[in-house]
Every structure is written in C-alpha cells, then in structure tokens.
C-alpha cells in the first residue's frame with residue numbers, strides 16, 4: 001500500500017490536500033464532459049469527494065487510488081444523468097464502415113493535411129480538434145478525453161468506465177477517427 | 192496483405208505502440224505502398240497529439256482545497 005494512502009487513512013489533512021491538488025481539475029473536466037453541464041459537473045465532483053472521504057477507510061488498494069477516485073466520479077455522473085432524466089450513455093454496436101469499398105480499399109483517396117507551419121495554424125488545428133471532441137457522442141467523448149486528453153492508460157479507462165478492454169479499444173478508435181473526419185471536413189470547407 | 196480498412200481499424204493500436212511484431216510489420220509494409228493510409232496514420236497521430244495539448248494544467252483554487260480539506264478533517 002502506498003505511503004500516501006496510509007497517511008490518508010490516518011486522517012492526514014496535508015495528504016488529502018495533495019490528492020485534491022492532483023486530481024480536482026481533471027475531475028471537473030471529466031465530469032463536465034460526462035454530464036455536459038458545468039453546474040451539474042461541480043456537484044458531481046463534490047459528491048465524489050464526499051464518497052472518497054467516506055470510502056478511504058475501507059479502500060483496500062486493489063486498484064490505484066486515482067483509478068478508484070475516477071470510477072466513483074463516473075458512477076456519480078451516471079447517477080446524475082438518471083436523476084436528471086437524461087439518457088444514459090451506452091456503447092453502440094459496430095456499423096459497416098462506409099469509408100471503404102467491399103474489397104477493403106478506401107472509397108476515395110486520403111490526402112495529407114497541410115503541416116501547421118506557424119503558431120496560428122497550430123492553434124487553428126487545436127481548436128478544430130477540440131470542437132471535434134465536443135461533437136462526439138457519449139461514450140466516445142469520455143473515452144477520448146480520459147485517454148488522449150487526460151492521459152489515462154487503456155486498462156485504467158476500461159476500469160473507470162466499467163467497460164471491457166475491447167470496448168475501450170473500439171470506442172477510442174471510433175472517437176479518434178470521428179475527430180479526424182471532423183477536422184478533414186472543416187479543412188475542406190475552409191478551402 | 193493487409194487491406195486499407197484493416198489498416199485503419201488497427202491504426203490506433205499501431206500509433207500507441209500496442210502491436211506485436213508480426214502485425215506491426217504488416218502495418219509498416221502496407222504504409223510503404225499506400226499513400227492514403229500513410230496520410231491517415233499521420234492525421235490520427237496528429238489528432239491524438241493535439242488532444243493531449245488540451246489537458247487543463249491549472250490547479251484548483253486554495254479556497255476549494257481548504258474547503259475540501261475541512262470536510263475531510265471533520266469526517267475523521
């Protein structure tokens with residue numbers, strides 16, 4: 001068991017402050033993406049911290065502290081979506097990928113994007129990627145935010161979201177290709 | 192030989208370094224002869240890297256930290 005966890009279990013306030021500084025902003029970002037509402041997200045984070053405080057005493061450290069906290073966050077977000085009467089996010093089955101011909105070749109050729117040569121071009125691409133992520137359906141959005149934005153590993157994401165590793169892999173692939181398609185479309189329209 | 196569709200479906204594992212040697216070699220071979228898949232791989236890679244730049248690096252305010260710390264201590 002980690003030293004930090006020992007200190008937390010012993011009620012060390014400085015240790016808890018470390019935990020808050022390390023995770024709070026990421027929790028707000030992930031919760032905002034999960035419930036799509038800033039006010040609701042803050043409540044979800046608040047509820048999560050309360051659950052963490054309560055659960056620390058009995059937390060056995062089978063998963064990492066970080067994974068455990070974010071799994072609680074995800075459960076709180078799901079609860080929130082239910083009480084708000086919104087549809088809960090579920091994975092969808094694989095459709096036929098229409099970008100390819102029957103023989104597995106691209107329907108139309110893929111052209112390279114121009115290299116972002118200066119700061120302004122880089123910023124433009126960054127904004128497009130952000131807008132592309134925003135446009136994703138759940139749970140693709142959550143998977144790409146956890147994986148690519150916040151840097152969680154594949155196994156961590158599947159544990160946090162309570163989905164299989166294969167499901168996590170497929171969702172990440174679809175999310176990245178959808179964001180790529182979004183950028184491609186925007187670049188074409190800008191021409 | 193791998194098709195473009197198979198290439199595209201595995202490209203996420205490929206750029207994340209999660210493929211074993213055999214499949215990895217067949218990805219590399221396909222990319223050497225297919226400019227569309229080469230372009231696609233670079234685009235997916237760029238999307239992944241740019242997404243990483245969106246991470247919020249700001250820390251919570253001291254007020255938030257203190258409030259939560261107080262909750263923690265009061266619950267002991």
Ligand SMILES: [Zn+2]
Nearest residue numbers: 194195225228
């Ligand atoms: Zn190809």
